[in-house]
Amino acid sequence: MHEDGPVTTARTARPGRARSEAARLAILDATRDELAERGYDKLSLDRIAAAAGVGKATIYRWYPAKAALVAEGMLTGHLLPHLEVADTGDVRRDVLDWLRASFSTFASPAAGGLIRASIAATAEDAAVAEHYEERVTSVTRAALLARLESGRRARQIRDGAPLEALVESLIGTVLLHVVTRRDPGDAALGATVELLFDGVAARPA
Amino acid sequence: MHEDGPVTTARTARPGRARSEAARLAILDATRDELAERGYDKLSLDRIAAAAGVGKATIYRWYPAKAALVAEGMLTGHLLPHLEVADTGDVRRDVLDWLRASFSTFASPAAGGLIRASIAATAEDAAVAEHYEERVTSVTRAALLARLESGRRARQIRDGAPLEALVESLIGTVLLHVVTRRDPGDAALGATVELLFDGVAARPA
Amino acid sequence: MHEDGPVTTARTARPGRARSEAARLAILDATRDELAERGYDKLSLDRIAAAAGVGKATIYRWYPAKAALVAEGMLTGHLLPHLEVADTGDVRRDVLDWLRASFSTFASPAAGGLIRASIAATAEDAAVAEHYEERVTSVTRAALLARLESGRRARQIRDGAPLEALVESLIGTVLLHVVTRRDPGDAALGATVELLFDGVAARPA
Amino acid sequence: MHEDGPVTTARTARPGRARSEAARLAILDATRDELAERGYDKLSLDRIAAAAGVGKATIYRWYPAKAALVAEGMLTGHLLPHLEVADTGDVRRDVLDWLRASFSTFASPAAGGLIRASIAATAEDAAVAEHYEERVTSVTRAALLARLESGRRARQIRDGAPLEALVESLIGTVLLHVVTRRDPGDAALGATVELLFDGVAARPA
């Protein structure tokens, strides 16, 4: 009656020197700095390696290509900050605050450069796009959707409202302004919230 | 590449050649093909020059850098198709049709690759972003806005409605799906139109 | 692209910028310095390119590989000095002087390093060996042979003497000492000349 | 004899696992194969380690550097075959046979590649050159010299003949042909022997 044999060693104990998590994190940090400073297509793996104090081969040992490195950085939160959606009880106000926070975050050169680099990487590479969707956008999407559903339960949002479409419009609006580098005034953000909650259709009297 | 007609008059003119517009158009065509096939950051001016039958110096005579070439290509319509906004009298339907046409256009690999390359170029380079906004987005923006104002005059849209915000949401929604390569079903497009016209707010009975 | 141009452009007048002879010479000079300092297998094309003020691609435009670069340097005399064989009327003395000059030349670190690097390149690569034989060894061989034949005409060397074998022995002796870095004394050089002229066989009384 | 405790470790046996002679021999065999196949400067310790079924650190535990490995391989006879000098009573014939055997051995691709790799290593590295001289060349030198002195005792070689110079010429001639990859005919070997025994000087009648 032997218990579990060497089965547990099957996965964790490879031969050879263990891979250095410290090196991996140094690479991601250096990548974030380079991306913020120079953008995606000016990214140089030579510079990243030098800045991280790492051999170039180590980068390729972890990530097969430049795009994968950027993708990994995004999904581990090393590159992009996470924005919470508050719940004050007033769903319109919480959505507006999220919009304001998003725009003020991405208005800074560093965060703006990072997000634009991520968008460029996403636009260039389908695999990166998938990572981005799964690990970044979907988190934001879910957070917004949860807040909206909470608002519906609070009877601030009507039953049957197209909440998914609302989320897409919110994120899309932010994305559009980030890409075109336009800064909407606070009034425009208010107008967006008005639009999404009240619509534009003429009301039958 | 074609021959200019009145070649025989060359004696009276200055020595040298006067054929330039054909080369310029060949460059733009080759750029469009390369962008659609390989994307922005894999764009090679050597390949473009070879494909256009043109010397590299000729490209630099017109465009100071790679980003400027892409920007110029976009604003002359060589890269991106222009989508009309119809006016059937029913503004909801016309907006929905524009959404459908946009998605079906960008779902094709060629047009999708082009628009994603443009987005990457835009995200990389502020000057390209400005060009893009001035010559491409603003055209679409104006066309949509004109249709919406026409709808307001027809009493299908209420006075004081945030039409600019609506336009941003529409374009942003399209942009988001293009970048993430997700294909919304037709039902989702209908939900987006419903959202933008009717809002989500609970109505006072 | 049409082909009704003058046929006379066939070989000498290619289109495009002419290849820079100055760059080629700078490459060879830098190669010589690197070889003398570090030897053949520590030779770095990056360093050569930097020292010559030349792009690495330019080196590869001229020479397909490291070995070919070294071979070309040798055959153009950029790497190895040429040693003359004097003709004072006394063939033994002239041969001895050539031996002395050869050893004193190759005893210096710079010339010794160069010749050893050339030997390493020759030993590594058959194509280099062929170049070396055709352009370097054969010149020395011919010069020595000419002097020996002149000595035979002066009745200092017997008819039917194996002059080619003598040349091989002379060059081989020099090569052996260069490779093993041993410095024969002057007496040993004299003994070599005595050997080659008088032989070792016992004489019938 | 009481104060210093661990002095007794001066015995041959150290604590810990003994070094594996089998691993050392596998390394030398793999080195020989790699050298014959690819030459000295393409030698890869990674490949040697893999071929020998040995960790790279084991190689460095035995040999401090690539050059030392090659040197050690040469002096243990793992890399180069040893050529005997026969003694049939006829010294001219024995020398000629040694020359023939040397050339026929080094004419084979494997032995030729090995000897050329050794020459390259020797030319590159002074320490290797010293090893080579001490353990390889000097053995051949001594064997040839012994045979020549035996010939002198048999009155086939005159007293006072420069035997060391003869040995240098013989080895140098072989070396020269190995490096330049030229194959002398049998007649040329005969001419070399004639040269070394009879000289080239005109004889006073």
Next chain:
DNA sequence: CAGTAACCGAGACGGTACGTCGAGTCTTACA
């Protein structure tokens, strides 16, 4: 006979150099 110290295969590490390719500039021959 249990400890333990040096060994072992394996392979990741920081580096250096490779040979290729692309950007943007400059030069030559031709039209």
Next chain:
DNA sequence: TGTAAGACTCGACGTACCGTCTCGGTTACTG
């Protein structure tokens, strides 16, 4: 004199090795 062709410098790419440093694990001497 403008254009194609293409060589130029510069610099990044992704790969291969070097020589070193861990890993987990294996002998074989020692206490």
